[in-house]
Amino acid sequence: MVTIYDIAAKANVSAMTVSRVINQPERVSEKTRERVLKVMEELHYVPNGMARSLVLQESKILFLLVTDIRNPFYTTLARGAEDAAAENGFRLLFGNSDESPDKESNYVETILKTRVDGALIAPSGDASLPSLERLRKHKVPFVLLDREVPGIECDVVLGDSISGARQLVGHLAELGHRRIALVNGSLAVSSARYRQEGYREALKTFGLAYDERYVLEAGFGLEHDPAAIEAWLKRLDPLPTAIVAGNNVLALHVIRLLRARGIRVPEQVSVAGFDDFGPFAGADPFVTVAAQQAYQFGHTGMRLLIERIRARGEDRPRKRIVLPTALILRKSTAPPV
Known part of the structure; x- marks a missing residue:
């Protein structure tokens, strides 16, 4: 297995420099960075994701929890969230609560154990408060979708x-x-x-x-x-x-x-x-x-979550985004007889 020490030896730099190229490339000169990257490519080196997450205190993994994935609204929402995550270099884990606060609580336990960077959540309802309080207590960034929960101040994306x-x-x-x-x-x-x-x-x-x-x-x-x-x-x-x-x-x-x-x-x-x-x-x-706007729910919510993660520690105002609905007239409505 190729290590950073092998890369360092062939590129004639220190192992610390190789680590910075992987984790903090802005701290390495462009010339040195290009030389190290070229050696990494030649030796087919794949950075250790777990080690990288320990260095940066981030996993590049996010969690999406919805209430009913069989509903096309949430299916489309999930696609928007996944696209926004991928655009920003994050991967996505997924859970489905079936509108159950108990099942939702179990997923929150999973979120805490897997140490994801943040969570995008369509809560089951007002009973979600204890679960969301747990995330807040453990300083896990989260954004709510489609529903607000009284008692929780956070970023939220709603429909009108x-x-x-x-x-x-x-x-x-x-x-x-x-x-x-x-x-x-x-x-x-x-x-x-x-x-x-x-x-x-x-x-x-x-x-x-x-x-x-x-x-x-x-x-x-x-x-x-x-x-x-x-x-x-x-x-x-x-x-x-x-x-x-x-x-x-x-x-x-x-x-x-x-x-x-x-x-x-x-x-x-x-x-x-x-x-x-x-x-x-x-x-x-x-x-x-x-x-x-189901796709925009997911895409906008994910962008808010990533912004919140990247601004961790900053005192930024919470955002409440309300997306308009569009009336689509079809065959199921007609004048009364």
């Missing part, structure tokens, strides 16, 4: 959920709908709270009454049991003429359950929701959505 909900309800109201329901995620998740806030504001804007019977607090993940949505739909009399879903998973649950009851979408009930379907949207675009 309030405006997106207003867009969806406004579109339906302008079509003539007056009974517009909301199937949302848990209100222990900040994005669900913001979407309900936007829903209520839009109803008020269009002179429509808020009726709690037409609002269901469900769950965002694919693991959610749609039986609660089915029971809620059966209780509603009269049925809403339009339903806003808190995300794409809920929108699909609602459409499937309506069709199972012989209710046609959009002829009898219109359905619209948050988040597009990534690469799957183009095959048979059907659902009207307030699309979030």
